[in-house]
Structure formats: structure tokens, C-alpha cells
Amino acid sequence: MARRHVVLDQAWWSGVDEPGGGGRSVGRRASSPAADVFVGRAAYMLVPGRSMGGPARLSGRVVDVFVHCERQGVTTVVLAGEAADLDTPAAAVSRYVATDQQAVAAAAAVRFGAERVHLAATIDVAQARALVAELPFPGRVVVPAGRRLRGFGGRTARRVDRIVPIRALYGKIRGRDARSRGAGREASGLPS
Amino acid sequence: MHGERSRRTLGMCGRLGLGEHTRVDAMSDLLGGVRSLVTAPSGAMRADAGAVRWREPSGPDQRLGVSWSPCPLPDTPPASASEAARAHDAFSLVVEGDTARLQAGISGAVPVYVDMNDVDGADGLHFCTRIEPLVRTGAPIAQPDWNAWAHILAAGGPLGGRTTFAGIRRLQPWSRVSVQPGAPPTVTDGQWPWLDITAQPGAGVDAVSAALAAVVTELKSRTDVTTLLSGGWDSRILTVLAARSEPRRSAAGFVIGASPRAAEVPTAWTTSSDTGTVMEELVAAQVAEELGIQHEIVPPVRDQFGADLKQFARSVDHQTSFHIWLVPLARALMGTSRTVLDGLGGGLFVGGAFPDAGDGRPLLDQRFDRLTRYLLGAEEILHPRVVAEIRDRTRAGFEDVAGPLVDHPFGSTFTAYLTRTLPGISLAPYGLMATAAPVATPFLDDDVVRAALAIPAAEHADGRLYPQVLRAFSETLADLPTAFDLTPRRRVHQRRVASPEAAQVFRDLLTRDPVRELLAPELAAAGLATWQAYLDLTRPQHLIRGLATLALWLEQYDDVLGGAGIEPLLGKA
Numbered sequence: 001m002a003r004r005h006v007v008l009d010q011a012w013w014s015g016v017d018e019p020g021g022g023g024r025s026v027g028r029r030a031s032s033p034a035a036d037v038f039v040g041r042a043a044y045m046l047v048p049g050r051s052m053g054g055p056a057r058l059s060g061r062v063v064d065v066f067v068h069c070e071r072q073g074v075t076t077v078v079l080a081g082e083a084a085d086l087d088t089p090a091a092a093v094s095r096y097v098a099t100d101q102q103a104v105a106a107a108a109a110v111r112f113g114a115e116r117v118h119l120a121a122t123i124d125v126a127q128a129r130a131l132v133a134e135l136p137f138p139g140r141v142v143v144p145a146g147r148r149l150r151g152f153g154g155r156t157a158r159r160v161d162r163i164v165p166i167r168a169l170y171g172k173i174r175g176r177d178a179r180s181r182g183a184g185r186e187a188s189g190l191p192s
Numbered sequence: 193m194h195g196e197r198s199r200r201t202l203g204m205c206g207r208l209g210l211g212e213h214t215r216v217d218a219m220s221d222l223l224g225g226v227r228s229l230v231t232a233p234s235g236a237m238r239a240d241a242g243a244v245r246w247r248e249p250s251g252p253d254q255r256l257g258v259s260w261s262p263c264p265l266p267d268t269p270p271a272s273a274s275e276a277a278r279a280h281d282a283f284s285l286v287v288e289g290d291t292a293r294l295q296a297g298i299s300g301a302v303p304v305y306v307d308m309n310d311v312d313g314a315d316g317l318h319f320c321t322r323i324e325p326l327v328r329t330g331a332p333i334a335q336p337d338w339n340a341w342a343h344i345l346a347a348g349g350p351l352g353g354r355t356t357f358a359g360i361r362r363l364q365p366w367s368r369v370s371v372q373p374g375a376p377p378t379v380t381d382g383q384w385p386w387l388d389i390t391a392q393p394g395a396g397v398d399a400v401s402a403a404l405a406a407v408v409t410e411l412k413s414r415t416d417v418t419t420l421l422s423g424g425w426d427s428r429i430l431t432v433l434a435a436r437s438e439p440r441r442s443a444a445g446f447v448i449g450a451s452p453r454a455a456e457v458p459t460a461w462t463t464s465s466d467t468g469t470v471m472e473e474l475v476a477a478q479v480a481e482e483l484g485i486q487h488e489i490v491p492p493v494r495d496q497f498g499a500d501l502k503q504f505a506r507s508v509d510h511q512t513s514f515h516i517w518l519v520p521l522a523r524a525l526m527g528t529s530r531t532v533l534d535g536l537g538g539g540l541f542v543g544g545a546f547p548d549a550g551d552g553r554p555l556l557d558q559r560f561d562r563l564t565r566y567l568l569g570a571e572e573i574l575h576p577r578v579v580a581e582i583r584d585r586t587r588a589g590f591e592d593v594a595g596p597l598v599d600h601p602f603g604s605t606f607t608a609y610l611t612r613t614l615p616g617i618s619l620a621p622y623g624l625m626a627t628a629a630p631v632a633t634p635f636l637d638d639d640v641v642r643a644a645l646a647i648p649a650a651e652h653a654d655g656r657l658y659p660q661v662l663r664a665f666s667e668t669l670a671d672l673p674t675a676f677d678l679t680p681r682r683r684v685h686q687r688r689v690a691s692p693e694a695a696q697v698f699r700d701l702l703t704r705d706p707v708r709e710l711l712a713p714e715l716a717a718a719g720l721a722t723w724q725a726y727l728d729l730t731r732p733q734h735l736i737r738g739l740a741t742l743a744l745w746l747e748q749y750d751d752v753l754g755g756a757g758i759e760p761l762l763g764k765a
Contacts, residue, residue, distance in 0.1 A: 058477035058481075059477065063478055066470070070470060070678075070680070073680065073682065073684060089473075089477065092470075093473050110494065111495070112491075113686060113691050113693065115686070115692075141684055
């Protein structure tokens with residue numbers, strides 16, 4: 001079965017396909033209906049690098065769709081046609097990198113870690129289906145519903161203050177995947 | 193009174209009391225060469241960019257003072273050391289005839305260390321903004337403070353003004369040290385005015401908004417600013433204020449146009465907090481877009497983890513391992529002349545962070561467990577004897593600080609401030625970032641704290657004051673969810689601190705002698721995947737970071753520690 005994906009193409013994020021265009025969000029909300037419709041049930045969002053006409057900045061619909069993917073667990077993959085594509089804000093917030101250049105892959109591995117980089121036969125978005133099929137990265141993860149939104153539908157307990165016996169979290173830690181249950185469940189960036 | 197301003201940002205050192213200048217000169221060299229501002233028989237001070245020298249010519253004994261801060265002070269400082277401490281959170285040395293005294297800032301967030309091992313010597317007391325120059329110019333053999341190390345491992349920073357070395361003490365908020373001939377030094381730690389602030393009937397957030405606006409406006413009138421921008425409230429408020437165009441007023445108070453500095457649009461800087469999400473960067477981008485300011489995201493470099501760890505440990509004098517993730521931003525900002533605005537203290541004094549759990553247990557127990565939550569299940573990381581030892585030592589130090597605060601209306605706030613913010617978190621802006629650029633922390637301004645604490649503690653709960661504070665400046669950003677609000681329960685991004693590269697760095701550091709003795713035997717023998725798995729969880733990660741900091745400290749000071757072993761942390765005398 002083909003892996004569902006969407007390509008963050010310029011026509012969408014610049015808004016030229018919309019009557020009125022502009023690409024800016026209307027107000028600032030916890031969710032973006034436009035991003036929701038655009039991403040749909042895709043497991044991967046491919047983000048062309050700047051050299052391929054991708055976004056140079058995180059603004060308007062670009063940031064909205066990244067927020068949507070982050071909340072929905074959609075896997076984001078930046079397509080780096082050249083090393084400079086690794087310097088963009090979109091690369092900084094993408095989960096993985098795909099490139100068809102050996103040198104770019106090497107530079108990306110130094111910066112992001114080898115397990116986050118894939119050297120592909122091609123990153124031409126016209127062949128996105130084939131690219132997505134060969135990606136070694138996991139697709140969309142199911143994000144539990146009911147996340148707190150203080151001031152946006154009810155206040156819930158602050159997770160950082162909850163003390164859970166550590167053995168309950170990692171009692172079976174040895175041999176398990178670091179990304180499995182319990183991984184990263186506590187916030188390091190506590191308020192001062 | 194007149195003032196003069198120096199230009200570089202390296203720190204400050206000096207001597208209190210009669211003595212030779214040799215050691216002060218040596219410390220100055222180790223800081224990178226700071227200029228002489230006072231060279232008097234009873235006191236000396238060398239300082240950098242943030243210093244202002246002042247003199248009061250009245251009276252038979254001229255009073256000579258130098259005030260210093262990590263961000264440039266006004267050309268005309270207040271009339272006294274206590275006023276400098278209150279209005280600008282500045283540290284001061286005052287020399288008056290053959291007596292001299294130090295005055296710490298009102299927040300205590302800016303670290304200044306005093307070598308109290310000198311108390312009985314004939315060469316005065318020496319002080320410095322860094323520990324290493326004091327150690328390198330002091331006695332040939334320096335003694336570790338193992339209580340401080342227990343605190344660092346269990347709580348994140350040394351409590352009660354201790355440091356990693358016995359006898360070298362960090363000045364506490366509003367503390368004073370006086371020296372006069374023929375008498376031992378006098379240290380006054382009490383009478384901190386913030387503990388006397390009481391809630392005012394009818395106090396509201398407008399006063400907090402106004403105080404924050406005033407302090408940022410005043411800063412912008414004398415220095416360009418730039419801001420660290422996360423996905424949270426504190427940095428959002430500071431960025432909004434930094435980006436605001438300030439109306440320029442005539443002498444009569446009329447608005448006559450935009451200030452010349454209004455054209456100076458600040459850049460906001462963001463990096464990954466390495467908690468498995470990029471929501472901080474994304475929400476920061478939304479804020480920057482809304483304000484129309486330049487936004488720079490500086491991602492961490494995987495390959496540089498080991499270098500970042502070492503740089504962080506050294507810049508905070510090996511006293512904490514909180515906020516190692518901030519190093520990429522310090523690198524990016526290295527050498528800027530703009531003052532970096534940091535949100536230190538906002539979470540506590542405005543946001544109501546670290547409230548009591550209200551579970552019926554004694555408050556001191558609740559607060560201690562909160563502070564040392566890293567010890568829950570710590571036997572999987574540390575040798576069981578180490579867990580018991582550092583818990584006991586930390587409890588003793590904690591009770592000294594937190595005991596008197598049990599019944600205070602803001603007891604949980606001040607306990608967290610004195611046992612977590614000051615010993616640990618404050619070193620991110622004032623240890624790490626201050627090595628790169630001038631730094632200011634507007635949420636710790638005296639007027640801001642007074643306005644915030646005038647509002648009863650219960651009204652601070654759950655950060656509910658933040659949107660109200662921000663609404664005075666931006667309705668849109670007051671309604672924009674924070675990264676914390678939006679972050680999903682499952683965080684899917686690889687954390688650099690749990691990467692194979694980082695795990696290798698930690699395992700190499702911690703499995704060397706003598707630190708290896710402190711490890712749980714199973715972890716010492718475990719493979720890299722196990723280390724990665726533990727590093728992906730906050731509590732074990734904290735313990736591992738702490739042990740790594742100890743390992744780096746032992747390496748850094750091997751030549752002055754005289755072979756001191758780590759046995760005290762194992763409960764051995």
C-alpha cells in the first residue's frame with residue numbers, strides 16, 4: 001500500500017491557489033483548518049529545500065502547517081538539494097532530511113545525526129511517491145487526544161508537576177526502543 | 193557624583209580590605225584583562241563593560257564606589273550602593289577611608305563569589321564573578337565542598353551560597369560584606385527586602401505590565417537589545433516590549449515622535465530546548481511574524497554535543513547542568529554589543545510556577561520532594577549509597593534555606609527561587625550567556641517583583657496572569673497558545689542529549705575513575721542503547737548530566753585538588 005504523503009509546494013503555502021491569495025493565517029489559533037485540509041491523512045510531509053523553491057522563512061501557512069504536523073504526529077522530511085538547504089528554518093524544524101547528494105548527506109549527518117538522514121536515488125518531487133516508498137523513517141504516529149490547552153477549552157493538570165515513580169517509567173527500559181512508551185515524557189525545559 | 197563606562201564584557205574581580213594588589217592583578221589576567229577602576233589601600237576592583245565608578249565628595253572621608261552589572265549601567269548611577277542594588281540589581285564595592293564593603297544585588301541572580309578562606313589572612317577578602325580565578329590564585333591545594341556536590345546532583349545547584357570549593361561562597365541576595373582593620377569580616381545575609389513584600393488589596397496586573405514596560409524602555413534608552421525567544425510567556429512578553437516603538441517625549445512630557453532607537457528592530461533568537469519537540473521554535477516563529485521582527489533559529493549541531501557540554505560546564509563554573517541546550521545560542525551571540533534579554537524569574541514571580549501540591553503532607557517535605565524529584569528511582573543510575581548520601585546532605589542544606597520560608601505567603605515561590613533558580617537556572621543567563629554578551633533579566637527588576645508579589649499568590653496559579661500582563665501590549669499575542677499548550681503528549685523528535693553521540697560522550701566521562709564508583713553497577717556495564725534510553729528521560733538524564741559535570745570538574749582541577757577522592761559521596765569519611 002502506498003504511503004500517504006503531501007508535498008509542501010509553493011502554490012499552497014504562498015496562497016496563490018486561493019482566491020485572494022496571500023498565504024497568511026487569519027488570526028492565530030491552536031489549529032489551522034487550511035493546514036488540516038492540506039495535510040489530510042498524510043503520514044509524511046515532504047518539504048522542498050530552498051534550492052527547490054521551498055520556503056525560506058517560517059511564516060504564514062508554512063509555520064501553520066508545521067504546527068499542524070507537530071500536533072498530529074506527521075513525519076516531516078526536508079528535501080535538501082544542496083548544503084545551503086540545511087541552513088533554513090524549515091530544516092531546523094523538520095524531523096528528517098532526504099538528499100540525493102553524497103556531500104549533502106555527510107554534512108547533514110554531522111549536523112542532525114546519521115539516523116535522521118537518508119541518501120535517496122532522487123528527491124525530485126515529481127517522483128515523490130517513489131521517494132516516500134524508500135524512506136527508512138517511520139510515518140505518522142498516533143498522538144493521544146485530550147492534550148491540555150490552557151485557556152482554550154479547559155485547564156488540565158500541569159504534567160511537569162506530576163511525580164511518577166521512575167521505575168514505572170523505565171522498569172523495562174533495557175532492550176527496548178528509546179522511542180517507545182515513556183520516552184521524552186517529562187519536560188526538561190521547566191520554568192525557572 | 194560622576195560616572196564613567198567601560199566597554200568589554202568579561203566580568204569583575206577585586207579585593208576587600210587592606211592588602212596587596214598581586215592577586216587581584218592575577219585574577220584580572222585570568223578573566224581576560226579587565227581594567228582597574230579602584231586601587232585603594234582598603235579595596236581594589238577590576239571590571240569590564242558594566243561598571244560605573246562614582247565618588248561622593250562630601251565629608252572628611254571621601255566615599256569611593258564602583259557599581260557593576262552584566263549589562264551597562266546608566267552614566268549617572270544612584271546615590272548609594274543599596275540604591276544601585278535596588279534600582280539596577282548592581283553589585284558595588286564601596287571604599288571609605290580604611291574600611292570597605294561589598295553590596296550584592298537585590299536579586300542575587302548575578303553570581304559574585306568571595307573567597308572566605310582568606311578570613312584569617314592579612315591580605316583582605318578576594319571576590320570575583322567566576323570561581324576559577326579565585327581558585328587558581330588562592331591556596332595551592334583547594335578543598336572540594338562535597339555538600340555542594342550532593343546538592344548539584346540531587347537538586348541541580350549548590351544550596352545556601354555554597355560552591356564546588358569549600359570556603360568559596362556565592363553572595364546571596366542583598367547580602368553585604370564589610371571589612372575594617374583589626375576586626376573579622378562581617379557578613380550580613382538577612383533583611384532581604386523581597387521577603388517583606390506583602391499583597392496589596394486591589395493590586396492588579398496593570399502594575400506588572402507597567403513595571404516591565406518601564407524597565408525595558410529604560411534599558412533601550414541606553415543600550416540596544418536583543419531577545420531570546422522560546423515558545424513560552426516570559427520571552428514573548430520581553431520580545432514584545434523589545435520590539436515596541438517607544439514614543440519620544442519632550443521635557444514637558446508631550447509625545448513628539450518616535451525615539452531614534454525605534455528604528456532598531458531587534459532580532460529574536462531561538463534554539464531547540466531538546467525536549468523532543470520543535471513546538472518552541474514554531475511558536476516563536478509565530479510571535480516574531482506577528483511582531484514583524486527578524487527571527488533566527490539556531491539549531492544544535494549533533495557533532496558538537498561534547499564540546500557544548502564542556503563549554504557549558506566551564507562557563508557555569510561546574511555548578512549546574514541545567515540548560516546545556518542553550519550553548520548554540522551563546523555561540524551565535526558571542527561578541528554582540530546588544531544586551532540580551534532573558535526571562536529568568538518570570539515563571540516564579542509572575543507565572544506561579546512550582547506551587548505546593550496541596551497533598552496534606554508537611555510543606556517542607558512537599559517542597560523538598562519537588563526539588564529533588566530526580567532522586568525518585570535514582571538507584572538505577574547511582575550507587576545506592578550515593579543516593580542515600582546526597583539525599584541526606586541535600587535535605588540538611590535545604591532545611592537551612594527553606595525552613596524559615598514555610599509560613600511565608602509566597603513560601604513555595606521563594607523556596608524555588610533560592611533552591612533552584614539562583615543556584616542553578618540563573619547560571620544559564622549569568623554564567624553561560626554573560627560570557628557572550630551583556631545580559632539583563634527584567635522579570636527580576638525590583639519594581640516588577642514588587643508589582644507581581646502585590647498580587648495574592650493564589651491569583652498567580654497556572655500562569656493565569658501572563659495573558660493579562662501581555663494584553664496591555666498585544667491582544668493577538670495574549671491569545672496565541674504557547675508551545676506548552678500545543679505540544680502533544682507524544683514527542684517524536686530525536687533529542688540530541690539522547691543521541692548515540694551524546695550517549696557516547698556521557699558513558700566515556702562517567703565510566704572513568706573515580707566517577708565510575710558513583711554509578712549503579714549495572715549502568716556502568718550497560719551498552720550504549722541503555723544509556724540512550726535513560727538519557728531520553730528527564731530524571732535519569734539529570735543525574736547523568738550532573739555526574740558528567742563532576743567528571744569534568746575533577747579533570748579541570750586535578751592539579752589543585754591534591755588527590756581528593758569522591759569517597760564522601762559514598763558515605764565514607
